[in-house]
Amino acid sequence: MRLIIMQCCVMMQSCHCHGNLPASVLTWNRMHATTATHCRNFAVFAGSAMLLLLGLPSLKSHVQDTAVDISMAGLLLVMAKAFLKFLPLMLALLVELSLAPEKRLFCARLFKWQKSRRIDLYSFILSHMHRVHAILNMAFTFGIPILLDRLIKNSMPRNFSLFALLERHAGYALAVLAFVFVATFFNYWEHRLWHSRILWPIHRFHHSATDYNALTETRKHFTETLLTPLFFTLPLSLLGAPLEFVATYLALILFQGFMNHTDQGISYGWIGRHLWIDPLYHKLHHSSAAEHMNMNFSGTLPLWDRLFGTYAPAHGELAVGVSGAPHYDTLPYWKIHLRDFSDLLINLGTALKDKLGRRGSIGRGGN
């Protein structure tokens, strides 16, 4: 554990230096094509891998303990949440530091003050600091699945679990792989749901970022932050996924989320287009161009986009943001949240009225 904390401190110092000292960035520029850079990149990768290997088991047990004893709530939940977000962000920034062209490094850009970046930073800090938010989020993420898990176990035949069934017949590793595959499928559809006409005002906040950086991952309306984990933790629990699998998957998916929003110059080439998405792939999803609307929903496997006809190849420079929503430029942070929420209520009201109207007209037609 001490080693993990030390690693985090070293990483934070490294990022801080690159953000604050232009001289360091310049030195870094000159070093970029040298052997020293390769050594440095290797050290960064080795450090990330070690951190992941050492961090995940402790993270897993930490989350599990926290989730089981929900009555403890308070500080412990806030700390667990902070830990959950901090570690994947640091890892993503390390990878960016290692791969991205230095002029685009988020650490270097953070200090150039701009409204979009400021909102990203508020969202990140609020998702860490706001206790009610953290408690509710933890309850939605783990509380409801645990509750359902118990209900299912009480009402189903003893030991029923698809995960256990797979584990018995194919082994633990294959069961985990199969469930990761299934979980990415739920993630894909959860994202598509946020793009539906009714829910769009909530998810629009995430897309309103005009600067693309790792913190954009946490730029989410509070309604989305609360409900998103439920969309996939719930079906996974219903299928019998163990709690430690769900916790570890959540940590990994958060790392992937931060990674997806890191520098847009990062492309994995053929791998990014066919096997595992790269930041460029997700940047197209944020593109403000009309032809990119509702494309590249997947946050992990390009397979789902290709299968469901929402894949678009990404190249070159892409401008991000949304059109037709000027309140993101004019309103303060908390009013943006209220405005988006009221737009959701208006959409819900209209949809309900349409449905009732249609039912009424069908009734009249039948008479």
Ligand SMILES: [Zn+2]
């Ligand atoms: Zn989206």
Ligand SMILES: [Zn+2]
């Ligand atoms: Zn995004």
